[in-house]
Amino acid sequence: MTDPYEILGVDRDADEAKVKAAYRRVAKVAHPDSGGDTEAFDILQKAYGLLLDPVRRKVYDDTGYDVEFADAAELQALVLIEKLVTDAVLDERAPGSFDPVAVMQDSLSEELRKARFSKSELERHASRIGLHLERLEKQSGRDVLAHMFRARIEAISKAVAETEAKIKAAERAADMLAGYVYDVDPPPLPEAAVANIEWVETSRNRSTG
Structure with a gap:
């Protein structure tokens, strides 16, 4: 900006x-x-x-x-983060028991993975259709099939552009979330460990009493 x-x-x-x-x-x-x-x-x-x-x-x-x-990517990134913040606010787990920033970052990583895979698949489909077009020839009359194949390629190109915008927004959102540190409480001790500590304390009191 x-x-x-x-x-x-x-x-x-x-x-x-x-x-x-x-x-x-x-x-x-x-x-x-x-x-x-x-x-x-x-x-x-x-x-x-x-x-x-x-x-x-x-x-x-x-x-x-x-x-x-x-810019457009920043606006989309802010919308993504706003949704992630809403999810964190609605999470019923106690504050400090989990890292909401890490959850947001994991969600963005998954979004990026899906979007990149989707883009790859779309490009693969477009390439395959292009190969069909190279082999297709109409001897005479209106070329309906070629028109439809090209229409599919155009539609896929638009979908690829939209997916690229999503990827750019998710990457920008990830950059915005970088550098945060969240203080998570240490995990509670297992019941067996607590019982062992209590037993040691009881034994110590008896020996000093």
């Missing part, structure tokens, strides 16, 4: 007045009427709007992401 502070050329602790002054300064040059690029000016306006909104700015400062400023 592009840094809105860098776009406006202000420090992260810049107040509203400094943000507005920086926007006016940059906008004079970046505005399309002054020869600036339309797309770049649009990004400038988005950065300005983000930094003027205290809620969005706080979220960005805390997470490094903003819904309106993120």
Whole structure:
């Protein structure tokens, strides 16, 4: 994600007045009427709007992401993580008894495995259809079969593109979850071990009594 502070050329602790002054300064040059690029000016306006909104700015400062400023892969990654967070919240196990971040990471790994396998299978199907097309020839008249084979290849190509987007989003989500450490409680001792400790303590008390 592009840094809105860098776009406006202000420090992260810049107040509203400094943000507005920086926007006016940059906008004079970046505005399309002054020869600036339309797309770049649009990004400038988005950065300005983000930094003027205290809620969005706080979220960005805390997470490094903003819904309106993120690219498609980041948005899909955030949606994936939101679903994983919902699953963690609904998990009835006691906090500390398991690592929810590890569960999320495992879920993403499984999603990636499935998506990569699906992409491989789709590409294999498309290749096989292409080989059929190479051998297919219509002597005369309308070539219905070739049209249908090509339509299948086109549909598969779209499915591959969608799957690639899922893979990219899952990889981005995995990057977002990297580096977290969750403090898990040590597992409880088996009953036999507890009984043995109690027996040792009882024997010790008797010997010292």
